[in-house]
Amino acid sequence: MPPALRRTALLCTLLTCAVPLTTGTATAEPTTSFGPGTTATGPGTSAAPPPHFGTCPDSVPAPPAPDRVECGTVRVPLDHARPDGEHIRIAVSRVRASGTPAERRGVLLVNPGGPGGSGLPYAVTKRAKLPAAVRRAYDVIGFDPRGTGHSAPADCGPMGGLFDSPAAGSAPLDPVPHDRPGERAYLDAQRRLAADCAAGTGRALPHLSTSETARDMDAVRAALDEPRISFLGVSYGTYLGAAYAARFPDRVDKLxxxxxxxxxxxxxxxxxxxxxxxxxxxxLFGWLARHDSRFRLGTTPREVRAAYLRTRDGLTARPVAGFGAAAFDRAVYRALGRTERWTALGDGLRAYLDEGVVDRLRPTEPFDGPESRTYQAANRAVKCADGPGPTPGRVIADIRGLRRLDPQPVLTGLEAASCAYWHARPTEHTRLGSPAAPPALLVASAHDPVTPIAGARALGRTLPGSRLVTLHHDYSHGVFASRGNSCVDSTVAAYLVGGTVPARDVHCDGPGLPEPSPRQP
Structure with missing residues (x-):
């Protein structure tokens, strides 16, 4: 997105005005931002009109020729229980099937996860990795779920200082509480975060739920004039897909x-x-120790852990260019989810210990800018709208339990802690799965730390007849059309294209831990 348009989009997010979805000469569809002053766009019906597809925002990459991507919007009620109330627009992207009409199997909606991930560019980026037979069979449909990207982005303002660095001369902040004053400060931060979200998002707060997004998906289906949809969801996308199957089991084709x-x-x-x-x-500590000749962090996991703690303690006491303990924990959390990021993390630890620099610890993509703030706002808003949150006492008890496992845990992923102070009650509890839905295919990495495999086994029990495809000897998040495993990819492609449900669960052999990537100059 050009800088001028990015500034305009951010300003409009703050002022609750409309910004164009398209950046070319095609007819623009407005994006609505949530805020206390959100007004109704006029009466409407539950049946969404067909989207007008045109030019996409600059954030959506162009697919390889001859394919092309097109974008539009679908108008949906903010509250699906009140179809004549105020409406928002859901941004949708489409790359048409490349095969013949006889090969076409319908539409494949895709979601990259989150909650809070923008799905508009995902129709292009994920489709490029899909097996050729799947690309030939399906129109791939991406969409920004409500509260994200170009679909009425949530606004939590400062978010209780989530992204703030301590001012010069002030006491450094540690996001992990180690004593009772630290626990009180942690809960106070969650309270302030919840207050920021209530102030910024207003009465839309309870409607940014997975259940409402599932209804948005069905509005997209209807607008595309499809009797059923197939769906590929990754991470949070699996939760969304299971919610759609619970509410609309007869409208699911492949899942x-x-x-x-x-x-x-x-x-x-x-x-x-x-x-x-x-x-x-x-x-990770064991892996870095085995490659001590490369990283020089220690020859045993204990020595590597000590180097890791020296880095974190140093950044807690004296942040470097705004990069302190919270940013370090976020970078570690991100790196642990994909083994191909481990080399950069090891190099970053060594660079900090040798030179006091943090450039190699910073993620390559924006992490604390407007895009990340929107993601973090939507993440909390969706989680807190999906069901009852924890009590403050439960939050602290669970953090103490994590500290008993390890005195220095990573709490970056405890995003639902802010739900203890949320300002809106969930309108309904999100239901997942249905015995009336067709058999689904679940895919999991055996050692995925982001979505542990136990979740796949439990969700599979809510979808009778479903099968689990496990990639063994793998430690990363995201498997199908991601890890390059032919066993996984061929199994899923056969299901999507030919409807082949394996007779039993499928076990695929994974790559194990990687070798370090080449040293960067």
Missing amino acids: VLDSVVGPEDWHAFDVRQARAVLRQRDV
Whole structure:
């Protein structure tokens, strides 16, 4: 997105005005931003008119020729229980099937996860990795779920200082509480975050739920004039797909759920994930020790852990260019989810210890800018709209439990902690799965720390006849058309294109831990 348009979009997010979805000469569809002053766009019906497809925002890449991507919007009620109330627009992208009419199998909606991930460019980026037979068979449909990207982005303002660095001369902040004053400060930060979201998002707050988004998906289906949809969801996308199957089981064709979120409340999932992240970090320490000649962090996991803690303690006491303990924990959390990021993390630890620089620890994509703030706002808003949040006492008890497992846990993923102070009650509890839905294909990495495999096994029990495809000896998040595993990819492609449901669960052999990537100059 050009800088001028990016500034305009951010300003309009703050002022609750409309910005164009398209950046070319095609007819623009407005994006609505949530805020206390949100007004109704006029009466409407539950049946969405067909989207007018045109030029896409600059954030959506162009697919390889001769394919092309087109974007539009679908108008939906903010509250589907009140179809004549105020409306918002859901941004949709489409890359048409490349095969013959006889090969076409319909539409494949895709979602990259989150909650909070923008799906508009995902129709292009994910489609490029899909097996050729799937690309020939399906129109791939991306969409920004409500509250994200170009679909009425949520606005949580400062978010309780989530992205703030301590001012010069002030006491450094540690996002992990180690004593009772620290616990009180942690809860106060969650309270302020919830207050920021209430002030910024207003009365839309309870309607940014997975259940409402599932109804938006059905509005997209209707607008495209499709009797049923197929769906590929990754991470949070599996939760969304299971919610759609629960509400509209007769409108599901094929359902692929990759890296599965289990059927539990969000805080329970966050804690389960935090435990898995600690196990994965121990694996990382062992891997770095085995490659000590490259990273020089220690020849044993204990020595590597000591180097890791020296880095974190140093950044806690004295942040470098705004990069402190919270930013470090976020970078570690991100790196632990994909083994191909481990080399950069190891190099970053060494560079900090040798030179005091943090450039190699910073993620390559924007992490604390407007895009990340929108993601973080939508993430909390969706989790807190999906069901009852934890009590403050439960939050602290779970953090103490994590600290008993390891004195220095990574709490970055405990996003539902702010739900303890949320200003809106959920309008309904999100239901997942249905015995009336057709058999689904669930995919999981055996050692994925972001969505532990136990969640896939539990969700599979809500979808009778479904099968689980496990990639063994793998430690990364995101499997199908991501890890390059022919066993996984061919199994899922046969299901999507030919409707082949395996007779039993499928077990595929994964790559194991990688070798370090070449040293960067």
